Each structure stands twice: as structure tokens, then as C-alpha cells.
Amino acid sequence: MTVTRGLEGVVATTSSISSIIDDTLTYVGYNIDDLAENALFEEVIYLLWHRELPTRQQLEELKQQLAENAAIPKEIIEHFKQYPIDKVHPMAALRTAISMLGLYDEEADVMTKEANYRKAIRLQAKIPTVVTAFARVRKGLEPVEPRKDLGFAANFLYMLTGKEPNETAVEAFNKALVLHADHELNASTFTARVCVATLSDVYSGVTAAIGALKGPLHGGANEAVMKMLKEIGTIDNVESYIYKKLENKEKIMGFGHRVYRKGDPRAKHLKKMSEKLTKLVGEPHWYEMSARIEEIVTSEKSLPPNVDFYSASVYHCLGIDHDLFTPIFAVSRMSGWLAHILEQYDNNRLIRPRAEYTGPAKRAYVPIEQRG
Ligand SMILES: CC(=O)SCCNC(=O)CCNC(=O)[C@H](O)C(C)(C)COP(=O)(O)OP(=O)(O)OC[C@H]1O[C@@H](n2cnc3c(N)ncnc32)[C@H](O)[C@@H]1OP(=O)(O)O
Numbered sequence: 001m002t003v004t005r006g007l008e009g010v011v012a013t014t015s016s017i018s019s020i021i022d023d024t025l026t027y028v029g030y031n032i033d034d035l036a037e038n039a040l041f042e043e044v045i046y047l048l049w050h051r052e053l054p055t056r057q058q059l060e061e062l063k064q065q066l067a068e069n070a071a072i073p074k075e076i077i078e079h080f081k082q083y084p085i086d087k088v089h090p091m092a093a094l095r096t097a098i099s100m101l102g103l104y105d106e107e108a109d110v111m112t113k114e115a116n117y118r119k120a121i122r123l124q125a126k127i128p129t130v131v132t133a134f135a136r137v138r139k140g141l142e143p144v145e146p147r148k149d150l151g152f153a154a155n156f157l158y159m160l161t162g163k164e165p166n167e168t169a170v171e172a173f174n175k176a177l178v179l180h181a182d183h184e185l186n187a188s189t190f191t192a193r194v195c196v197a198t199l200s201d202v203y204s205g206v207t208a209a210i211g212a213l214k215g216p217l218h219g220g221a222n223e224a225v226m227k228m229l230k231e232i233g234t235i236d237n238v239e240s241y242i243y244k245k246l247e248n249k250e251k252i253m254g255f256g257h258r259v260y261r262k263g264d265p266r267a268k269h270l271k272k273m274s275e276k277l278t279k280l281v282g283e284p285h286w287y288e289m290s291a292r293i294e295e296i297v298t299s300e301k302s303l304p305p306n307v308d309f310y311s312a313s314v315y316h317c318l319g320i321d322h323d324l325f326t327p328i329f330a331v332s333r334m335s336g337w338l339a340h341i342l343e344q345y346d347n348n349r350l351i352r353p354r355a356e357y358t359g360p361a362k363r364a365y366v367p368i369e370q371r372g
């Protein structure tokens with residue numbers, strides 16, 4: 001048996017959703033740079049689910065479907081209110097609430113193509129409402145109802161704060177959503193596909209994916225980056241902090257990638273946004289510290305920043321609590337998970353690799369009285 005630890009380089013499926021070739025990321029053939037500059041997140045959702053950009057009418061239809069399905073059952077809000085609130089990470093709350101949504105969906109176990117698409121709409125529509133409701137309930141605030149007249153990005157920020165966001169914030173948030181939407185067979189997407197390849201339901205697939213995204217080696221890295229920036233505190237501390245970590249062979253969060261070698265093409269967009277937004281909110285030190293960290297880690301380890309590095313300071317500037325960074329990643333990646341889940345159902349085969357056994361062999365059962 002040949003063992004490939006971490007399945008590095010293993011091609012486990014075909015997919016027509018996104019590709020990473022020679023450090024270039026495309027969604028259904030459209031370069032991420034092009035989409036980041038021009039696309040609405042709702043257009044990207046449509047693209048990932050239908051493999052074509054929407055016409056104006058198709059886009060309006062999708063926006064309407066998302067708006068109509070954004071409300072969440074009041075039982076979920078009641079559930080949030082019962083949590084030991086200061087001990088619950090929003091990713092744990094999200095994982096539970098998304099699973100709970102399945103309990104209130106009469107079609108949860110209906111496995112037709114049409115029913116699965118309707119569930120995709122409901123999940124994509126409701127995830128911003130779930131994240132923002134939890135963010136408010138834990139502060140003793142009432143959730144803000146979604147508005148039908150706002151787009152996806154604006155509605156998220158509105159539900160979070162109760163105030164209509166300005167154009168700069170909406171534009172930045174939309175771009176972040178576009179950049180995080182899909183990424184080939186990353187760990188959480190693979191998790192979703194493994195789950196539904198048993199012909200389990202869509203809710204189980206996305207709940208499993210949220211669990212995988214939560215870890216700091218994957219989506220959880222954006223929150224860890226902000227924690228590191230806060231620990232460093234000032235630009236003068238960057239060198240000693242980073243060199244010490246490198247000497248101790250500790251990982252620097254937001255750097256490195258399993259697939260990219262020269263660099264993550266999404267990072268440059270977030271870097272630009274970080275520079276602009278940190279200046280705009282009068283906190284340029286977050287960008288300056290980040291840029292200095294990048295200089296050191298790139299020259300010492302040849303490791304470029306990934307999508308999670310500059311997204312941390314971007315979200316901070318949008319006034320978002322640091323432990324909501326990974327849930328926001330999930331709000332965007334929900335679109336990719338759902339595209340992959342639908343693709344898996346369309347051409348399913350159980351995913352079941354092998355393990356090379358390394359434990360003891362051929363042992364005879366020892367009765368408990370003889371085990372000392
Ligand atoms: C959305 C996303 O999921 S993007 C990734 C987000 N995760 C992070 O930012 C966490 C930090 N980065 C990492 O832990 C890794 O780079 C991963 C998990 C992203 C990729 O992991 P892998 O492909 O398994 O690489 P692996 O962890 O084996 O690293 C290879 C070598 O580079 C080093 N390395 C990799 N990333 C880093 C890092 N961030 N800081 C310091 N050294 C690193 C490792 O220590 C290892 O060195 P060694 O060969 O001397 O032991």
C-alpha cells in the first residue's frame with residue numbers, strides 16, 4: 001500500500017466548479033481576479049450552482065428567492081438564548097443552528113434534484129440570518145429581521161448592526177464573499193462530499209463542513225491571525241514576535257497552503273482592501289504590521305500569505321467581532337459547499353479510502369481476570 005499522508009496531491013474526484021492550476025483560481029472558467037473586481041456575490045452563487053453567469057432576470061429571481069427565504073425559525077433564536085453564552089464560540093453555535101434548521105425543513109430528507117436545489121436556496125438565504133442573530137443575542141440584543149430590498153452583502157451588515165451600511169463597507173464585504181465562495185477540494189468541501197456520498201442529506205453535509213472549516217489550519221485561521229496581531233500590538237514588536245515563533249518552529253497563522261506554491265491569488269485583493277480600510281478607519285497599524293509580517297515570513301520561509309491573512313484586518317475594519325470571522329467565511333463558502341454537494345449527488349459514488357494498519361497483529365483474547 002502507498003500511503004499519502006493528508007491525501008496530498010491525490011485527485012479524488014472530477015468537478016466542474018472551480019479549479020486551481022498553476023496558482024490561478026477560477027470559478028467555472030472565470031478568473032477570480034475578474035470576479036473579485038466585477039461580480040456581485042449573488043452572481044457567483046448562481047455561477048457555482050448553474051455553471052453560467054445569470055442573465056439579469058435569473059439574477060433577480062435568485063435575489064428574490066434568497067430574500068424570501070432569509071427568515072429563520074424563532075425556535076433557533078430561543079435556543080441561542082439558552083446557551084451558556086460567554087462560553088459558546090459562534091462557529092459551534094452556527095454548526096448547531098444549521099443542523100437544527102434541518103429539523104424545521106419538511107423536505108430535509110427528500111432527495112430529488114428539485115428538493116435539494118430548494119434546500120440549497122434556503123440554506124444560503126438563512127446562514128447570514130443565523131450568524132447575525134447569534135452575534136446579537138449573545139450581547140443581549142434582539143435579532144434584526146432581514147430586509148427584502150437589500151442585497152446579500154448589505155443585508156448581512158444591516159442584520160449585524162441594525163444600521164444600513166455605507167457603500168464602501170458593502171463593496172468590501174461583497175468582494176470578500178466573492179473571494180471565499182469556492183476553492184476546489186479544500187478540507188471542508190471534501191468533508192461535505194464525503195458526508196453526502198453516503199446519500200445522507202444536504203443539512204448533514206453542510207453541518208459536517210462547518211465542523212471542518214472551524215479548525216485553525218483551515219477557516220479558523222482568520223480569527224487566529226487577528227489574535228496574533230493583537231498579541232503583537234505594535235509594529236516595533238513584529239520582528240521579535242515572528243522570529244521567536246519561527247525559531248520555536250511554530251506556525252504563523254495565515255501563511256502557507258497545501259496547493260499554492262507561489263501565492264494565493266485571493267490574498268492580493270484582501271491586502272489592497274486592508275490597506276485602504278485600515279487607513280479609512282484610522283487604524284493603519286493593522287495593515288502595517290501585517291505587511292511587515294509578510295515581508296519576514298516570505299523571506300525567511302518562502303511562505304506567502306493565504307486568503308485568511310489580510311481578511312482578518314479587513315473584517316476588523318468593518319467592525320466585525322473577531323470570533324465572527326470564521327462564521328463569515330462559512331456564509332460565503334456555503335455557496336461552494338452546496339455546489340459540490342449537488343454535484344456529488346449528480347454522479348455519486350461512496351468515498352471510502354483505505355488505511356495501512358500499523359497496530360499489533362494476531363493477538364489472542366485474554367480474559368479480564370488474567371489482565372492484572
Ligand atoms: C482557507 C484556508 O484553509 S487557507 C489555510 C489556513 N491555515 C493557516 O493559515 C494555518 C497556517 N498554515 C498551515 O498550517 C499550513 O501551511 C497548511 C495547513 C495551510 C498547509 O499544510 P500542509 O500542506 O500540510 O503543509 P505542512 O503543515 O506539512 O507544512 C510544510 C512545511 O512548511 C512549514 N509551514 C507551513 N505553514 C507554515 C506556517 N504558516 N508557518 C510556519 N511554517 C509553516 C511547516 O512547518 C513544514 O515545515 P517542515 O517541512 O520543516 O516541517
Ligand SMILES: O=C([O-])CC(=O)C(=O)O
Pocket residue numbers: 182183185186187218258259306307
Ligand atoms: O484549499 C484549501 O486547502 C484551503 C483554502 O484555501 C480554502 O478553502 O479556501
